[in-house]
Amino acid sequence: MTAISTRLRLYFQLIRLDKPIGILLLLWPTLTALWIASDGKPDWRIVAIFTLGTVLMRSAGCAINDYADRDFDKHVKRTAERPLTSGKIKSWEAISIAILLAITAFILILPLNTLTKQYSVAAVLIAASYPYFKRFFALPQAYLGVAFGFGIPMAFAAVQNTVPMTAWILLIANIFWALAYDTEYAMVDREDDIKIGIRTSAITFGKFDVVAVMLCYFFSLLLIGISGWQLSLGIWFYCGMMLAAGCAVYHYFLIRERDRMRCFAAFRHNNWLGAAIFSGVALDYFLR
Numbered sequence: 677m678t679a680i681s682t683r684l685r686l687y688f689q690l691i692r693l694d695k696p697i698g699i700l701l702l703l704w705p706t707l708t709a710l711w712i713a714s715d716g717k718p719d720w721r722i723v724a725i726f727t728l729g730t731v732l733m734r735s736a737g738c739a740i741n742d743y744a745d746r747d748f749d750k751h752v753k754r755t756a757e758r759p760l761t762s763g764k765i766k767s768w769e770a771i772s773i774a775i776l777l778a779i780t781a782f783i784l785i786l787p788l789n790t791l792t793k794q795y796s797v798a799a800v801l802i803a804a805s806y807p808y809f810k811r812f813f814a815l816p817q818a819y820l821g822v823a824f825g826f827g828i829p830m831a832f833a834a835v836q837n838t839v840p841m842t843a844w845i846l847l848i849a850n851i852f853w854a855l856a857y858d859t860e861y862a863m864v865d866r867e868d869d870i871k872i873g874i875r876t877s878a879i880t881f882g883k884f885d886v887v888a889v890m891l892c893y894f895f896s897l898l899l900i901g902i903s904g905w906q907l908s909l910g911i912w913f914y915c916g917m918m919l920a921a922g923c924a925v926y927h928y929f930l931i932r933e934r935d936r937m938r939c940f941a942a943f944r945h946n947n948w949l950g951a952a953i954f955s956g957v958a959l960d961y962f963l964r
Contacts, residue, residue, distance in 0.1 A: 683765075686759040686764050686765050687759075687765070687769075687773060689758070689759050690738065690739055690742060690758070690759045690760060690765065690770060690773065691735035691736070691738045691739055691773065691777070692734075692735065692738045693735065697943075697944050697946075697947055698734050698738070699730060699731055699734050699735075700947045700950065700951075701824060701854075701857065701946060701947065701950060702730045702733075702734050702824050702827060703727065703730050703950075704947075704950030704951055704953065704954045705824075705825055705827065705828055705846065705850050705853075705950065705953075705954075706726055706730055706827030706828065706830075706831055707723070707726075707727075707954050707958075708828075708846070708953060708954045708957050709827065709828040709829075709831035709832060709843065709846060710722065710723060710726060710831045710834075710835065711954070711957050711958050711961060712842065712846075712903075712907065712957060713831050713832045713834075713835035713836055713843075714835045715961065716957075716958070716960075716961020716962060716964070717961070718835070719835075721787075722788070722834055722835065725784050725785060725787075725788065725834075726827060726830075726831060726834070728784060729781045729784050729785065729827075730827060732777045732778070732780055732781040732784070733777070733778070733781050733799065733800075733803060735777050736773075736774045736775075736777035736778045736781070736803070737774075737803045737804075737806070737823070739770045739771070739773045739774035739777070740770075740771075740774045740803065740804055740807060741806070741807045742758055742759075742760045742761065742770055743760065743767055743770045743771055743774070743807075744807030744808060745761075745807060745810075746760050746761055746767065778800055781796075782796060782800075785834075788834050789833070789834065789837050791833040791837055791838070791839075792830055792833045792834045795826070795829055795830045795833050795839075796830065798826070799823075799826040799827075799830065802819075802822055802823045802826060803823045803826075806819055806820055806823045809875075810874050810875050810876070811874075811875070813875055814875055814877075814880045815855070815875075815877050815880055816875055816876065816877070817854055817855045817858040817859055817862065817876070817877040818851055818854070818855055818877075820854050820858055821850050821851030821852070821853065821854030821855060821858075822847070822851060824850065824854050825846075825847045825850030825851060825854070826847070828843055828846050828847045828850060829843045829844070829847060831843075842903055842906065842907065845899055845902065845903050846899070846900065846903055848899055849895075849896045849897075849899035849900045849903070850896070852892045852893070852895045852896035852899070853892070853893070853896040853946075853949075853950075855877060855888075855889075855892040856889045856890075856892035856893045856896065856924075856927075856946075857942075857943050857946040858877065858943070859876075859877040859878050859881065859885060859888065859889050859892070860889060860927065860931055860939045860940075860942045860943040860946075861939070861940070861943040862876035862877055862878035862879070863878045863885060863931065863934060863936070863939040864936045864937075864939050864940045864943075865878075866878045866879060885931075885934070886928070886931055886932055886934070889927070889928075889931060890924070890928055893921075893924035893927070894924075897917060897920060897921055897924065900917065900953060901914075901917055904917070904957075909957065909960045910960050910964075911960070912956055912959040912960040912963060913956045913957055913959075913960040914956070915956055915959075916952045916953050916954075916955050916956015916957065916959070916960075917952075917953065917956060919952035919955075919956070920949045920950075920952040920953050920956075923945060923946070923948055923949040923952060924949065926942075926945065927942040927945060927946075930942040930945070
């Protein structure tokens with residue numbers, strides 16, 4: 677039993693269930709999209725499917741990412757002791773877990789319409805290819821924003837059986853948000869990433885990294901605000917937006933000196949930014 681529990685603990689670490697921040701960064705925009713697509717009255721079965729599916733797909737993405745980066749992570753202090761990189765589990769185990777989680781996620785959406793299933797295939801391909809974009813793409817965080825935000829068009833597809841312009845605007849907003857928070861994350865590992873030749877937005881932006889992060893927050897919130905205005909959302913939505921803007925300003929004071937731990941704290945605090953936006957949307961629909 678001890679050997680089994682040790683193995684399970686390593687698998688939990690591989691898929692980051694001990695670090696749920698990544699799940700939350702996927703979940704908030706997905707839930708926001710579900711509430712908007714359903715005019716604040718989502719089918720709770722669909723909410724449950726998307727919530728569990730988000731957990732499964734993010735976990736699968738972590739396994740794929742660690743497999744792709746297994747030869748790079750050993751040179752980064754923060755990632756050197758990850759289960760796959762340190763040799764505690766094998767490459768085939770990581771791939772097997774990723775496939776199992778992805779299949780389980782697909783089974784979950786079988787009750788949903790054909791359009792949602794079609795978009796789920798695209799979501800898997802994007803998630804699986806993201807780790808390799810760091811090899812050549814100067815802003816892989818933008819591609820991450822697509823991967824982390826693909827639950828948005830899927831949510832509209834599941835509820836409305838179509839993907840309106842609002843969904844694509846919200847996806848673009850999510851790309852800017854991911855650029856902001858994952859640049860903060862990349863600022864933690866910048867020195868190691870330069871040594872091993874990994875491309876990140878923190879390296880690409882260089883001395884303008886802090887300015888770039890704040891501009892990304894601005895454009896993300898602007899696009900969400902425009903969407904809310906077009907949907908005639910009211911005071912509670914704008915209260916949520918003000919709270920989110922306050923979070924972004926707080927992040928500026930955390931990252932402006934580029935201290936590694938404070939940059940990581942800013943990254944983690946994005947959970948509250950996403951929660952503020954979702955809460956504003958949900959409250960606005962609920963209190964109408």
